[in-house]
Amino acid sequence: MSLHLPTLFLLNVYVLTLLGCLMLHVWWRSDGESTLGCSAGTLLLAGLGVLVVGLRGRGMDTLSIMLGHMLLQLASGLGWATMRVFVGRRLWWPGIAGGALLWALLCQWPYFMSTVSLRLTVATLLTILYTLLTAGELWGARRLLEVAIGPVLALLLAHALFCSGLLLLSGRHDIDWIWGGLDDGFLTWRLLEAFLFIIGMAFATLAMVRERAELRYRAVAYRDPLTDIGNRRAFTAGSEALLVRCAAEGRPATLLLCDLDHFKRLNDTHGHAMGDAALIAFGRLLALGIRQQDICGRIGGEEFACLLPGADEMAALQVAERIRRACSELLLGTEVRVSVSIGIASTAQAGYELSRLLALGDQALYRAKAKGRNRVERFTD
Known part of the structure; x- marks a missing residue:
């Protein structure tokens, strides 16, 4: 299967930005539901990160490698924060920004900047880490949540397994050639899967927030506001x-x-x-x-x-x-x-x-x- 990489980059940027703006609108209309705000930030940062990464080869390689992946790791951290907020926990900024800061530090190492396979390995490992942390937030609060979390957990598990599989496969080959323009390489499949994963997570998160809101409205409709027992x-x-x-x-x-x-x-x-x-x-x-x-x-x-x-x-x-x-x-x-x-x-x-x-x-x-x-x-x- 052959995919045109520049077109895939543009599609990612367009759809992620559009979804981020729509999520931002829903957040605004929902009287500031923090989960939706974090989800909107995740989508917009991911769209911007994909755009910057796509500039590689156009005379801005250092900017693309450093800033682009920092934005993507920050998006992953904010995706984790989305589920922390949803289950009622506070934002932990050191953890949210930790992946981006680690990437910035590694970019000061010349060998890291010159080795594509090492950069892809680190980026994939950080993605897997944030994905498992996100799933852990939901799993740890599963007894307290009244909404269906199965679809989100399935998406997160599939994403972690896909990234792990690509990492294992890439370990058997020299993958430095993927920046040479091959459309069916590691990056193409990684970009396509991440694109579908983020879209799925956006809709699944919106569904969970809506389901919880409906349950709360129903609870209010069935409670006597004065005595706090059933009406x-x-x-x-x-x-x-x-x-x-x-x-x-x-x-x-x-x-x-x-x-x-x-x-x-x-x-x-x-x-x-x-x-x-x-x-x-x-x-x-x-x-x-x-x-x-x-x-x-x-x-x-x-x-x-x-x-x-x-x-x-x-x-x-x-x-x-x-x-x-x-x-x-x-x-x-x-x-x-x-x-x-x-x-x-x-x-x-x-x-x-x-x-x-x-x-x-x-x-x-x-x-x-x-x-x-x-x-x-x-x-x-």
């Missing part, structure tokens, strides 16, 4: 899925419907800030008072709900009483106390339909209010 949408979606599983497994489930007593009076007497404090305190109490497999959420102004899978009425009654007592012990400010009324309904009465459970739980809650509040009532026919 009505989250409770409904989670409870319906949980009831389907309980029905399939033949397990019971019980609903607790909670309503803070005299909440309007609390707001009118002590102000909305105190009312918000009561909601926050009760939401925290509720989240800490249930099991990990249970679902709770704020479904109205001062109304909260909990679904307890695998719990019958008696077990749910104990949980509800514990929550009620803990609420009555809450002290807001220096003298304000709150209480809660709780209605209980189970799948033994309502079946596995959430709307029916909520309706029966509401009837039980109304009975608790009617009997004086600060109490727990079960639904009875």
Whole structure:
């Protein structure tokens, strides 16, 4: 296969610069997502480095060898930094610039400047090092990341293996002749693979950032901003899925419907800030008072709900009483106390339909209010 090397250089410069500008635009529109900023810098530096390297043979050999490869190594370091930022780590500038600085130092050695094979070996080894460091950042944080990192790891591994293979093959031959103009030599294949790798990494990085942003937006959409527990949408979606599983497994489930007593009076007497404090305190109490497999959420102004899978009425009654007592012990400010009324309904009465459970739980809650509040009532026919 024969490829025209100057055309490949120009294609690299054009596409990398275009992608870098587009990534820069996306970074600007994303309110400064650091990962996209680092990725844009990687693409632009790589495009500039390829352009400078392509000047070799046009009377600027020293500039091409020294500055061009320094820019490429700096791009590799910034590519590593992109994944460091993505996983939540700080930029480490000595490591980012280390490859470029090492190249600059080696260029002061006459033998290094006069030996093509040595320069290519060093450049390839640095590329492999930065590639493995980049993969290590993602692999080390894989348990904390909620996005798919498989495509990026596959790209990085393939890139490292390709560079290692070329390095092993070049060790068997004298590769100084590649600067003589052969289009199908080591440099051509190295340039083509690096071109495809950087494009793939740009799109894969953008996909990871977008996926994480969507997950964050979804989490915000399903959280109550005041109490930081699930909102009505989250409770409904989670409870319906949980009831389907309980029905399939033949397990019971019980609903607790909670309503803070005299909440309007609390707001009118002590102000909305105190009312918000009561909601926050009760939401925290509720989240800490249930099991990990249970679902709770704020479904109205001062109304909260909990679904307890695998719990019958008696077990749910104990949980509800514990929550009620803990609420009555809450002290807001220096003298304000709150209480809660709780209605209980189970799948033994309502079946596995959430709307029916909520309706029966509401009837039980109304009975608790009617009997004086600060109490727990079960639904009875």
